[in-house]
Amino acid sequence: MQARWAPIQRRDRDGVQAPMQDIRKALYVGSRSDGTLIERPMSPHLQVYRYRLSMVLSISNRITGVIATGGAALGVFWLGAAAKGPKAFNTARKVTGNPLGQLVLLGWLGSVVYHTVGGLRHLIWDAGYRYDKEELNKDGPVAVKVTAGVSAVLGIALLCVAGRRRHARAKAGKVS
Amino acid sequence: MNTSTPHIEVMRSQLGRARGLGAGQSGTAHWWAERASAASLLPLSTWFVVQMFRLGGADHAEVARWGAKPCNATMLAAVIITTFYHAQVGLQVIVDDYVHGKAHLPTRLAVKIITSLLGLLGVFAVIKLVAGGSSGK
Incomplete structure (x- = not known):
């Protein structure tokens, strides 16, 4: 009191x-x-409210936006390495080819996908649609599923493409 | 309970202080900048993902050849500029919402400076690639 x-x-x-x-x-x-x-x-803060999916999705849009920015920074460094020359680029490839580096890349990919889905929802709300409580609660799980699906498909496909090219190069006898 | 009590320096209400000053001027510009850059990023980032399928696992020669094409360089520069512009506008909202008091202005400036520098670095990397220059290091 x-x-x-x-x-x-x-x-x-x-x-x-x-x-x-x-x-x-x-x-x-x-x-x-x-x-x-x-x-x-x-006003009472977070802890007094009942958990809703929409509150997680709302803050996730911001968090993934920040992560996506960090990933874009890494992407710029990758491009800078390519511009600098073969030696610098090989160092960059050691990072991107490393399992830990690929985990970071997948995190970036997932964040970009979710931020895109969240951003699309924002654009739809701004246009005046899907903003009722029932619609919001219906769309939330859809956004989660779309994010998971698109991220998984893109992530696996990109890993396959990179792996196949590395394999082909190894077969051709070139030092990667 | 101590002896100190709250103390207000300005003896005018918030409404009184704001009255007569007119609108805040910037209006909805920031909101529009965020939405317009977001919408632009939809096709641009789709292009970038497609390019990553072309470049997954590529070595330096392949990436250099790819980046030297004027069309790729144009799209790449557009992706970089729009991405960091959108990041700047979006991060500013986050800073405005969560950072208060003395830390606000320095944090906001830091966001502006860092996102601008990253964008510039990306653009100059594109210029170097399209000019075909490689220092051989």
Whole structure:
């Protein structure tokens, strides 16, 4: 009971009461009927809500966006290695051919696929469709299945293509 | 409970402070930038995935030959620029939502600088590939 309504004690490092400069925080200040200022209770956070798939899918769109950016950064380094020359590119290939590197690539692929599916849903919502509660709850599992399916197909196919080319090169006797 | 109480420096309401200043100016530009780049990335990233099927497991000579073609270089540069532009716009929303106070501005600038530099690196790699230059290292 007490914790939420405790008066604000905001002090800086030297123990001096800090002035409120953050507008957002200033808006949390309210007053009791006796006139003393208090910090108003904030809206309840995540832990009080019942689990819904849509909340996971919502934050996942952001998380996969960040991961996709990281993957794009790696892709740029790969391209930079190709531009630099054969030696640098061979180093890059050691990373992309490594099982750990391929796990990272698959993570990038999955993130890009989910972010694309999530982005398509956002574009559909922006156009004014599929935004009712029932439709949202129906589409969520579909998005998960489409992501899993497309990621698996693309991932396996790409691994097969790369493996076949490596095999063909080994057969031709060239040092890869 | 200590002696300190909340303290508000500006004796005007938030509404009073905002009144008369007009609109925030930028309006919906940021939202549109995010959607337009997202929609552009649909065909561009599809092209990129198809190219990865052509290049999976390729050695340097194959990649260099691929990157030297003007059409590929054009598409590649478009993919890179649009990707990092979209990343910049999207990451800015995340920073605005989750980073508050003093850390906000530096984080936002860092996002801008890092995504711009990565995009530039990609574009210059494309230019080098299309110019056919390879230092032999």
